Amino acid sequence: MxxxxxxxxxxxxxxxxxxxxxxxxxxxxxxxxxxxxxxxxxxxxxxxxxxxxxxxxxxxxxxxxxxxxxxxxxxxxxxxxxxxxxxxxxxxxxxxxxxxxxxxxxxxxxRPKDWYPMIYNPVFDTYGQGELLFHIGIMNNDFTGPAESSSFPLGSLIPIMASVQQASHQPLQLFIEECVAATTPQLSPNGDKYTIITNKGCLVDSKVSRSRFIPRQKSSEILGFLQAFRFSTGEQVYVHCTLVAWDPVGLDKTKKACNYVQGHGWELVDNPSYNSLCDCCESSCNARKIRSTPLGNEMVHEVVLGPIMISEFSDSLF
Known part of the structure; x- marks a missing residue:
């Protein structure tokens, strides 16, 4: 070398x-x-x-x-x-x-100037082989396995984990770009929706609840808690999310996971010293031109979590 x-x-x-x-x-x-x-x-x-x-x-x-x-x-x-x-x-x-x-x-x-990948086109910044498999699920409280029930009382915290299985891909980092809640497994343009995550990874629900991302255990996973909300109590709720797998050293304001901390402002979960990546959460996190990759649309995937049943609860959990 x-x-x-x-x-x-x-x-x-x-x-x-x-x-x-x-x-x-x-x-x-x-x-x-x-x-x-x-x-x-x-x-x-x-x-x-x-x-x-x-x-x-x-x-x-x-x-x-x-x-x-x-x-x-x-x-x-x-x-x-x-x-x-x-x-x-x-x-x-x-x-x-x-x-x-x-x-x-x-x-x-x-990188040495004379080094190029043997089987990949060197103009690509991220490359790999095999299929990317995306997943999202409701977990138990310590994230060691799936939840036993998808029914939660109003105000409780719902543990959620999204992940990407990479086969022989180079290491990727997973992000949740957008999430909205609806009462149907397919989104309808005219249906009621509740926005949870928007603006390329800003967990806006954390401004009014205890919802939050938590520190990762693996770059290919992203963990968080969603506070059960009064969106459609007593009905089945589906959470529609956009997952993105990306180069872990090519992050910017369009590839991030941000919580809102009361009295402090927006905080980047992966590294608070780069909280400035979350500054756009109050405005617009404009997307830069996406770099070409041989993975094409495999880098972005739409997933649906649910159905989740949210029930009334007599004692306040706040």
Whole structure:
């Protein structure tokens, strides 16, 4: 591999372990060194995995990996002049007091000028093979499985997860562009609708309720809670959404997930330091020209969640 500049990123979505550990990531030309240091005495450091690789060595407090970029199921993505390798650090213990987790690890390099993909047209910024499979569903409260019921009392929180299965695609990040609620499985131009998400990922319902996106566990999934609303109490409700799978390092105001935080304003769920991407939620998030990809319309998919039954509830949940 030719000599090139390099950058290292460690992105921790969620707060299960970030306060209990320290991570050092060193992205070298052909390999990655990662040292995860734990402060919790009950953690078995041998249970950490980088992709499908076991630690190179362990101590009582550290899991140490020194692995090549072409091993451990690192995923490679080429976007413009950048070459990105990504993987996940996971903890696989089955102990109940230590919940399993997965944290993304990414190294980004300047693409060598003489490097081109072997089987893809290099003018494409995102490429892949195989079919993209989109899904949306109602989950249980901790997102470990599907919900047992689709009936919810007014004011309760409905856990929702959308995902995309990528087959042999390069890594993609999933977004929900739009969502509206209706009483029919097919949208009617003249039917009643309630807007939940609009303007390319702005969860406008969070301005008047406890609905919110929550931090991701995987880039190919997006999680959130929808507060059961008095849109059509006692009737079946269907939530119609537009899902978009996109290059995870090509984000802008048209590819985002934004919550409204009372007293603070709009916040970008994936990285609050880039909250400015949500500024357009109060106006219009104009779409830029979409880059050509060999995936064509597979990148965008319409899904329907439901039917959901929302019932009256005598005690206030607010």
């Amino acid at each position: 030719a000599t090139f500049c390099q950058f290292a990123f460690f992105i921790a979505f969620g707060s299960l372990v970030s306060v209990h550990a320290d991570m050092k990531l060193d992205c070298q030309q052909d390999f990655v060194s990662l040292v995860w240091t734990e402060t919790r005495p009950q953690v078995d450091t041998s249970q950490y995995r980088l992709g499908n690789c076991f630690p190179t060595s362990v101590t009582a407090t550290q899991a140490i990996f020194k692995v090549e970029l072409n091993a451990c199921k690192f995923r490679k993505l080429v976007t413009g002049d950048l070459l990105q390798y990504s993987n996940n650090l996971t903890y696989v213990s089955s102990e109940l007091e230590l919940l399993p987790f997965s944290l993304p690890v990414t190294c980004v390099y300047q």
